[in-house]
Structure formats: structure tokens, C-alpha cells
Amino acid sequence: MSDEANRPKRILVVDDEPALRAAVSRLLSRAGYEPITVESASAALEDIERELPDVVVSDVSMPGASGIDLLRAMRGRDLDLPLIFLTGSPTVQTAARAMELGAFRYLTKPFDNDELLQAVEEAVRTRALAKAHGVLGGRAQLERAFLRSLDGIWMAFQPLVSASSREAIGYEALLRSNEPALPSPLAVLDAAEKLGTLHMLGQMLRTRVAEVIATTPPGPLFFVNVHVTDLTDADLFDPRSPLSRHASRVVLELTERASLEGVADIEERIARLRSLGYRIAVDDLGAGYAGLSYFASVKPEVVKIDISLVRNVDRDPVRRRVVSSLVQLATSLGIEVVAEGIETTPERDALIELGCHHLQGFALARPGPPFPTVAWA
Numbered sequence: 001m002s003d004e005a006n007r008p009k010r011i012l013v014v015d016d017e018p019a020l021r022a023a024v025s026r027l028l029s030r031a032g033y034e035p036i037t038v039e040s041a042s043a044a045l046e047d048i049e050r051e052l053p054d055v056v057v058s059d060v061s062m063p064g065a066s067g068i069d070l071l072r073a074m075r076g077r078d079l080d081l082p083l084i085f086l087t088g089s090p091t092v093q094t095a096a097r098a099m100e101l102g103a104f105r106y107l108t109k110p111f112d113n114d115e116l117l118q119a120v121e122e123a124v125r126t127r128a129l130a131k132a133h134g135v136l137g138g139r140a141q142l143e144r145a146f147l148r149s150l151d152g153i154w155m156a157f158q159p160l161v162s163a164s165s166r167e168a169i170g171y172e173a174l175l176r177s178n179e180p181a182l183p184s185p186l187a188v189l190d191a192a193e194k195l196g197t198l199h200m201l202g203q204m205l206r207t208r209v210a211e212v213i214a215t216t217p218p219g220p221l222f223f224v225n226v227h228v229t230d231l232t233d234a235d236l237f238d239p240r241s242p243l244s245r246h247a248s249r250v251v252l253e254l255t256e257r258a259s260l261e262g263v264a265d266i267e268e269r270i271a272r273l274r275s276l277g278y279r280i281a282v283d284d285l286g287a288g289y290a291g292l293s294y295f296a297s298v299k300p301e302v303v304k305i306d307i308s309l310v311r312n313v314d315r316d317p318v319r320r321r322v323v324s325s326l327v328q329l330a331t332s333l334g335i336e337v338v339a340e341g342i343e344t345t346p347e348r349d350a351l352i353e354l355g356c357h358h359l360q361g362f363a364l365a366r367p368g369p370p371f372p373t374v375a376w377a
Contacts, residue, residue: 008034009124010051014044014058014070015086020109024057024116031117041065045073052078055104055123057116060087060094068094071101082123086111095200099147105196108234119196145181146191150201152178153188155208156367159374160223160338161359163352166376170221170251172360173209174367189227198229202236210242212370213249220371223251223281231263237272247277251302255283266297281338285326295333303330305356307341314350327355345377 011033015021021037028035036053038044042065044056056074060067071083082104087094095106104126105119156176159168175185182188192201209224224243226236231254235241243250252273263269270280281302282295305323313319323339330337339351342361351359365372 008032009054010034010036011120012044012047012053012056012058013037014039014041014056014062014067016040016059016062020059020086027113027117028120031120033120041067041070041073044070048074048077048081052081054127055120056081056083057120058083058085060085060098061089068097068101071098071103075101080127082127084116084119084123086116095197096147096150099143099195099197099200102143106200107196108199112232142191143195145179146188146195146197149177149179149182149188149191150204153204153208154178154369155205155212157212157370157372158360158367159365159372160221161364161374161376163356163359166374168220168365168371168374169358170223171371172223172253172367173205173212173225175205175225176367193229198227199233199235202227202230202233203241206236206241206243209250210246213243213246216370218249220249221251221279222246222249223253225283226252226254228254228263231266231269237269237276239276244276247273250277251279251281253281253283253304254298254300270298283340295335300335302336302338304338304340304360307361310339310341310347310351310361311343312347313354314344314346320350320354323351323356324354331355 011028013021013024013028013035015024016039021039025035025037036047038047040062041058044058047053058067058070067085074081074083084105084107085098085103086107086109088109098106104123107116107119154176156174157171158174160170160172161167162169175188177183177185177188182191188201189198192198206224209222213222230236238244273280279301280298281304282298282300283304284306285303303326305326309319309323313323327337336357337355338358338360339356340360342348342351342359342363344363348359348363364376365374
């Protein structure tokens with residue numbers, strides 16, 4: 001094996017805060033890397049000229065030249081050198097510019113040590129592949145598609161309809177993309193996850209919803225999907241953020257399909273969101289593996305019964321019994337129940353009979369620009 005393959009990978013750490021440089025250096029050393037620390041973008045460029053590192057970890061905001069300036073200068077020398085950004089003041093504009101210049105990851109402070117080490121490991125592996133093949137290939141294409149998708153993202157809204165009044169009590173905000181390479185919401189989210197930009201995407205979507213709420217007269221609630229990763233984003237808990245200003249009109253939806261085990265202090269985080277005025281919903285109830293433990297940790301005001309239990313509920317006695325049990329449990333705990341994914345009138349009528357408080361699905365209204373009209377045949 002060559003000396004190049006055996007040597008520890010050099011990680012250049014760029015930050016004007018001595019304590020943070022030292023902490024990151026210790027973390028990298030313990031993981032078997034060779035950290036080199038500098039305090040400015042200009043010093044980083046000098047080091048890169050002397051001996052090219054394998055990966056750069058840099059702050060965004062620094063006196064003099066910024067991390068964005070550093071990345072721009074790096075791209076004039078090396079198109080493939082991975083740079084991982086750390087920032088205590090994330091903005092959509094900065095993240096988008098970082099992605100445009102080919103940043104490898106964009107992590108917010110305080111960062112999780114394991115998350116940073118995973119990002120460095122992936123960056124080292126990507127750097128090795130780039131050296132072997134001369135191009136970053138798929139990642140570069142994914143970055144370009146994701147950046148294009150940001151320009152074509154828009155929010156659709158689907159009514160949640162009261163089973164008793166037959167009127168819309170609120171609207172769920174749903175991500176839509178006009179980018180052919182990422183045509184579905186799942187494709188956009190998957191790309192953001194692979195590129196390390198889920199926080200940036202979440203902030204953008206929440207801002208878009210906030211803009212709609214600001215122009216909508218008081219009354220309807222707005223249901224906003226929150227990725228598990230969003231629960232570690234300081235912006236979500238910032239009372240000055242665009243969506244937090246309308247928190248009393250917002251229900252944050254957490255999906256039962258994703259585990260909350262990786263989120264530290266989940267009950268404390270949920271309590272902080274409630275203190276801002278948000279209400280909490282558990283989405284996809286009956287589809288995931290978390291089961292009823294969500295009730296204990298999240299204590300939601302709303303649960304949404306998954307489409308897998310709604311489909312053919314009018315003709316399937318097993319589904320009817322499961323839905324009936326869930327409705328009775330939720331109601332006994334003071335939790336409102338939404339049945340989602342309703343596609344037929346018989347399904348709608350069966351769910352009303354079973355006691356669901358609110359209804360959602362194509363049988364009532366398809367998602368669309370603000371705001372689709374409810375059809376009750």
C-alpha cells in the first residue's frame with residue numbers, strides 16, 4: 001500500500017474562534033485525522049498553496065474574507081477539494097451561495113460531533129474518488145439539480161375539513177417542485193439529505209408558508225411538515241423566525257415513519273415549541289414503527305391516521321376496528337383525529353361514522369395554490 005494511502009488525512013480547520021478551533025482539532029485527532037488549524041481565510045489559502053489538504057472545515061462568518069470568499073478562491077485552484085461549512089448564523093441566501101460554489105456540507109453551530117465526523121468521513125471518501133476518477137460526477141449533478149429545484153419550489157395547500165361543519169378548518173402546506181430531475185417532494189428531500197442542506201431547505205419552506213399566512217385573514221390553521229432533522233435546527237425554535245411569528249396559527253406535523261430516538265431532549269424541544277405557540281400533530285399514525293410511544297414523548301394535540309388504514313376502510317372490517325380503536329384512544333386523551341388520504345365518498349362516510357373529527361383527501365379537495373375549494377358531494 002502506498003505512503004499516500006497510509007498517511008492520516010489532513011483536515012484544514014478555519015475559524016477565528018480559538019476555542020472552537022481547538023475543540024474541532026481534538027475531535028479530529030481522536031478520530032485519526034491530522035488537523036491543521038488557521039484563524040482566517042487568507043491563512044487557509046496559504047496553507048492550501050503549500051500543501052493541499054484532503055478536506056477543509058471552515059466557519060462562514062470571519063473577520064476579513066468570509067468562508068464564502070475562501071470557497072470561491074478554492075474553486076479557482078481546485079474544483080474537487082471538499083469544504084464543510086460551520087455557521088452559527090445560517091441563512092437561506094448563504095446556504096444557497098455555498099451550494100452554488102460546491103460546498104460539501106453546511107452544518108449549524110452548535111454542531112453534533114458525530115454529524116461532523118460523518119461529514120468529514122464522507123468528504124474524505126469523495127475526495128479519494130475524485131482523485132481516482134478526476135471528477136465528482138454524480139454529486140455535482142445532484143447539486144446542480146437541487147439548486148435548480150430551489151428556484152422552482154412552490155407550496156401547495158390541501159384543506160382539512162371538519163366532519164361536522166363540512167368546512168375547511170385549516171390547510172396542510174405541501175412541497176412541490178418544477179425541477180424535472182427532482183420531480184417529487186421525496187426526491188427534493190432526498191437530495192437535500194444527501195447534500196447536507198436539510199436545515200436550509202426547511203428554513204426556506206417555513207418562510208414560504210409564513211408569507212402565505214401573513215396575507216391570510218385570521219381563522220384557518222396551517223399544518224406544516226417538520227423533518228426530524230428540523231428538530232435540531234435553532235431556526236425552528238427562534239421566536240424571531242418568520243414562521244414563529246405566526247405560531248398560534250401553526251400545527252407542526254411530525255411523522256411516525258421516522259424515529260425520534262436520534263433527537264436529544266425531545267420532550268424539552270417539544271415543550272419549547274409549544275411555548276412559542278405551536279401545536280403538535282403526529283402524522284402517518286399507524287404506518288411507522290414508533291407505535292404509541294409517540295403519545296408519551298410528543299403528547300400531540302392532533303393525530304393523522306395514515307392512508308394505509310383509510311384505504312377501503314368502508315369495506316375492510318379489520319381496518320374499521322383499528323381506526324375505531326385509535327379514534328377512541330385519541331379522543332379519551334383529548335386529541336383531535338384527522339383521517340387523511342380519503343379518495344372515495346364511502347371512505348369519507350365510514351370515517352365520519354367511526355368518529356374522526358376532521359377529513360383530508362382527494363375526495364374533498366386536491367392540493368393547489370391558496371386555497372382549494374372543498375367539494376362535498
